[in-house]
Amino acid sequence: MSCSFFDSEPESKPDWKAYVLRELGQDAHRQAEAHLATCSICHEEVATLRLTLDTLSTLREEEMPRRIAFVSDKVFEPRWWQRVFSPTFAAGALVAAAILIHGTLRPSQIPQAQVEAAVNKAVSEVEARHVQEIQAMYELLNVRDKQVANMYRNVVLSR
Amino acid sequence: MIFREVEDPDLIAKARRGDVEAYNLLVSRWEKRVFNYLLRLVSNREDAMDVSQDVFLKAYQSLPKLDDPARFSGWLFRIAHNEAFSMLRRKRPETELAGEPRPADLNPRLLPMELSLAVETALGRLSPDQREAVLLKVYQGFKFEEMAEILECPVSTVKSRLYTALDLLKAMLAPMQKAALRGEL
Numbered sequence: 001m002s003c004s005f006f007d008s009e010p011e012s013k014p015d016w017k018a019y020v021l022r023e024l025g026q027d028a029h030r031q032a033e034a035h036l037a038t039c040s041i042c043h044e045e046v047a048t049l050r051l052t053l054d055t056l057s058t059l060r061e062e063e064m065p066r067r068i069a070f071v072s073d074k075v076f077e078p079r080w081w082q083r084v085f086s087p088t089f090a091a092g093a094l095v096a097a098a099i100l101i102h103g104t105l106r107p108s109q110i111p112q113a114q115v116e117a118a119v120n121k122a123v124s125e126v127e128a129r130h131v132q133e134i135q136a137m138y139e140l141l142n143v144r145d146k147q148v149a150n151m152y153r154n155v156v157l158s159r
Numbered sequence: 160m161i162f163r164e165v166e167d168p169d170l171i172a173k174a175r176r177g178d179v180e181a182y183n184l185l186v187s188r189w190e191k192r193v194f195n196y197l198l199r200l201v202s203n204r205e206d207a208m209d210v211s212q213d214v215f216l217k218a219y220q221s222l223p224k225l226d227d228p229a230r231f232s233g234w235l236f237r238i239a240h241n242e243a244f245s246m247l248r249r250k251r252p253e254t255e256l257a258g259e260p261r262p263a264d265l266n267p268r269l270l271p272m273e274l275s276l277a278v279e280t281a282l283g284r285l286s287p288d289q290r291e292a293v294l295l296k297v298y299q300g301f302k303f304e305e306m307a308e309i310l311e312c313p314v315s316t317v318k319s320r321l322y323t324a325l326d327l328l329k330a331m332l333a334p335m336q337k338a339a340l341r342g343e344l
Contacts, residue, residue: 017322021296023303052329056297059278061195065208068190068215070183 003041016042020049168228175222182222186215189232192299193239199282199294200243210246214239233301237309240291247287274335281331289324296321 003013014032018024024032036043167188173181193214198207217238225234282290295301295309306317 017325018318021321048329049325052325052332053297055274055332055335056278056282056293056328058274059282059298060275061191062198062204064191064194064211065204068186068212070179070186 003039014042016046016049020046020053167231171222171225171228171231174219182219185231189235190215193235196236196294196299197239197243199279199298200240200287200291201247202283206246206250210239210242213242217242230305232299233305233309236295236299236301237311240309244287277335278332281328284331285324285327289320289327292317292321293324293328 014028014035015024016032019029019032036046165184167185170181170185174185190211194207194211197210197214198204201207201210214235218235221238225231282293285293291310292306295306296303301309303314303317306321307314310317
């Protein structure tokens with residue numbers, strides 16, 4: 001089956017598949033339609049193609065067995081390596097590593113005697129300071145007592 | 160006030176800024192189409208479901224790499240295509256993937272309710288490349304240029320696969336079409 005109109009110029013025959021699939025440009029589409037109106041052979045070819053597409057369109061769309069897990073679901077949570085390379089996790093891990101290294105490298109144990117000596121020294125320093133303060137207060141009170149006694153004597157003598 | 164549905168590019172922009180709900184809405188818009196496309200490609204519901212899940216996960220992770228949000232659908236189907244063929248390569252020998260279509264022997268006296276199954280059978284007899292071309296064009300409505308991007312091949316290859324597929328389908332479905340026209344279906 002062939003179209004007499006295009007037999008002389010087969011290369012100019014419209015691409016009927018592109019036509020039914022709406023892939024022709026506007027001009028080509030108009031030319032094709034104009035030809036279809038006059039050519040029963042091409043009209044039949046197009047009708048067969050459309051029938052095939054109509055038959056294909058009877059394929060029913062399947063329902064999904066279940067919905068796709070959403071981003072908020074566990075399946076979308078980042079994997080362990082994605083967490084490791086995230087900036088927040090990396091910063092936290094860096095701080096934790098620094099603390100660990102510091103804890104590991106510092107002297108493991110201070111001798112008990114050294115600790116006790118330091119504590120005793122600190123306690124005796126504090127006690128000595130307290131003694132000095134009490135002594136100063138005592139001396140101040142003595143001075144004031146003497147002043148009061150003198151004032152009292154002066155008052156008695158003046159009578 | 161004129162109601163305007165939120166467009167995909169708006170949702171993509173929000174999802175890129177970390178709006179999980181926006182991406183969830185995108186998933187609910189596209190999941191059925193992607194699932195049906197994959198179902199026809201891999202011919203197994205559970206496999207299609209698993210690959211669909213992978214597709215949307217991969218798309219979420221790759222969303223920052225999407226250059227043009229207006230071309231989301233093509234980009235999404237390209238991911239689906241790659242995931243499907245990656246899965247098929249793992250599950251089947253290479254020879255089966257490049258298999259030639261078998262001759263048509265469909266029963267022309269089918270009940271109308273079986274026509275859909277007949278189409279499914281006819282699609283199953285195409286080579287994977289031809290079937291995918293039909294799925295993208297006839298069922299998903301992509302343009303030749305978009306199909307070429309999804310399949311990463313020239314437009315001429317897309318047209319060649321599709322046109323051959325249509326010729327084969329026409330031959331396979333012709334007996335049923337004639338019966339339908341005669342009122343036998």
